[in-house]
Amino acid sequence: MTMSFEKVLGQSRSKRFLQQVARTGHLPHALLFSGMEGIGKTALAFEFAKLVNCPEFDGLDACDRCASCRKADSGHHPDLLWVRSDGMFIKVDQIRELRRQTRFRPFEGRRRVIILADAQNLREEAGNALLKLLEEPPDRHLFILTVLEPQMLLPTIVSRCCHVRLQPLEDEIIRDHLVARLDIPAPVARDVTRLCGGSLERARWLTEDGRLAHWKEILETVQRLRRLSFFDLFDLTARWALKKEDLEQDLECIKLWVRDLVLCRLSDSEASTFDLDDDLRRIARNLDAEDLFFLYDMIEQALQRFRLNANRQLTVEGVCLAIKDILNGQGSRNTLS
Numbered sequence: 451m452t453m454s455f456e457k458v459l460g461q462s463r464s465k466r467f468l469q470q471v472a473r474t475g476h477l478p479h480a481l482l483f484s485g486m487e488g489i490g491k492t493a494l495a496f497e498f499a500k501l502v503n504c505p506e507f508d509g510l511d512a513c514d515r516c517a518s519c520r521k522a523d524s525g526h527h528p529d530l531l532w533v534r535s536d537g538m539f540i541k542v543d544q545i546r547e548l549r550r551q552t553r554f555r556p557f558e559g560r561r562r563v564i565i566l567a568d569a570q571n572l573r574e575e576a577g578n579a580l581l582k583l584l585e586e587p588p589d590r591h592l593f594i595l596t597v598l599e600p601q602m603l604l605p606t607i608v609s610r611c612c613h614v615r616l617q618p619l620e621d622e623i624i625r626d627h628l629v630a631r632l633d634i635p636a637p638v639a640r641d642v643t644r645l646c647g648g649s650l651e652r653a654r655w656l657t658e659d660g661r662l663a664h665w666k667e668i669l670e671t672v673q674r675l676r677r678l679s680f681f682d683l684f685d686l687t688a689r690w691a692l693k694k695e696d697l698e699q700d701l702e703c704i705k706l707w708v709r710d711l712v713l714c715r716l717s718d719s720e721a722s723t724f725d726l727d728d729d730l731r732r733i734a735r736n737l738d739a740e741d742l743f744f745l746y747d748m749i750e751q752a753l754q755r756f757r758l759n760a761n762r763q764l765t766v767e768g769v770c771l772a773i774k775d776i777l778n779g780q781g782s783r784n785t786l787s
């Protein structure tokens with residue numbers, strides 16, 4: 451039987467650290483798990499919450515059999531609280547409710563564990579309310595926050611937490627999981643692993659609904675951009691922007707591709723996500739690295755703007771134009787804004 455911590459793929463360094471902390475018995479009031487999407491932050495938080503309250507904890511792992519572990523697994527542990535985004539944000543009312551729930555001692559566990567997932571979605575007021583709670587942490591409580599990037603939180607919240615940085619998963623771990631657990635054919639698993647950037651969630655997503663083929667199509671499209679006339683480019687972006695679904699994921703795909711260009715420019719590493727053709731490798735090596743960083747930031751910002759319902763066509767157009775210019779050696783940092 452797979453033990454608790456083993457259910458979370460990879461992350462061996464973070465697990466070792468958490469086991470050590472648990473063995474000392476001196477837990478911090480708050481932990482912060484940071485790292486990209488789909489690498490197991492929430493799963494690790496949950497397994498650690500189980501471990502903290504498992505009376506059979508053997509120094510390494512929760513037992514998965516006792517009443518406490520079973521209640522947690524079935525979602526009925528009275529001392530395990532979840533705070534998740536309500537819509538796009540975690541709202542101040544949710545933190546007020548949390549404050550109310552943490553006024554009393556834990557019911558049956560040694561500690562009450564609060565898992566606050568995607569803390570980057572805390573609105574300003576909610577963030578401040580949480581900070582107050584962390585500044586005067588209630589007795590025998592453990593807060594576990596997960597976040598994509600610590601910079602997305604108030605620095606005063608980060609400084610109240612013991613920060614555990616999770617890493618993208620290794621290719622081998624993802625590939626083996628896809629083949630052994632999800633029955634994905636090995637050649638597909640290999641392609642997906644190269645494209646998922648270390649995120650198991652994205653790997654799973656890519657194996658569904660013909661998305662792998664779709665991503666390959668996008669890559670062919672962006673590689674073609676530098677040779678397109680402006681007329682064809684605008685035609686292409688107009689059609690692209692009409693797509694209701696997955697436009698954000700398309701941009702994520704392009705972002706990974708730009709990251710590869712950066713890697714190719716800065717090192718001779720072959721360990722890229724995508725197969726850049728020789729032509730593109732040659733081009734990338736001669737590009738201004740600053741231009742590539744600019745492009746990467748631009749895509750990040752485009753993704754944020756999508757979430758705020760920005761004009762999709764203008765956004766896609768801006769990204770595609772920047773790619774075309776930069777690949778053609780006409781850094782657009784100064785001309786486009």
Ligand SMILES: [Zn+2]
Nearest residue numbers: 504513516519
């Ligand atoms: Zn147990």
